[in-house]
Amino acid sequence: MMKQHRLLNQMLQLPTRRALKLIGVFLTCLFAFQGTTAASGAYAPETEIPGFVYLGEHGGSLYYCSQNNYNWNDAQALVAQHGGHMVAINSWDENSYVSSRLMANVAWLGYSNYNSNSWNWMSGEATSISNWDSGEPNGSGYGSVILKSSGYWRDRHHTDAYEVVMEIPGCDPKLNICNNGTCTVNL
DSSP, X not given: OHHHHHXXXXXXXXXXXXXXXXXHHHHHHHHHTOOOBOTXXXXXXXXXXXXXXXXXXXXXXXXXXXXXXXXXXXHHHHHHHXXXXXXXXXXXXXXXXXXXXXXXXXXXXXEEOXXXXXXXXXXXXXXXXXXXXXXXXXXTTOOEEEEETTSOEEEEOTXXXXXXXXXXXXXXXXXXXXXXSOEEEOO
């Protein structure tokens, strides 16, 4: 913990905007990686969140699947309550990783056109890929998206109930977690 305090003090001496960004990343990192030291000496992320099953870590993010089904609005509120967001798929690798770990055959994604005329990730991330199933999106009043275990996406009505995959983003790539649990910054 002393090393984290030293890092925080070093960040406070940087120009204001950069310091605030790094402090935010540092605190996010500390929050996301609260855990215990494993027998190997590696720092383990917190994996137990009530109502969720831990799916694993991929690309610096932690993934959890709800144990119950929720409509889209309740799912969004649930994941926000636990410090995450509905999963945003940003690569083919991530799509494959998440779809292969679903508890059921389908789960909500954080992708929607429910409150707008265009499809957007609720996390604010840019859309870099899409993997619509044949004939999708088909509209018909649907505005929220499910991920199938096959990896394909379908639009569904936001009042339908499915499990939800929560993503808790990891640290900024400039911030690394070393295997003794300390953080270093590459400026």
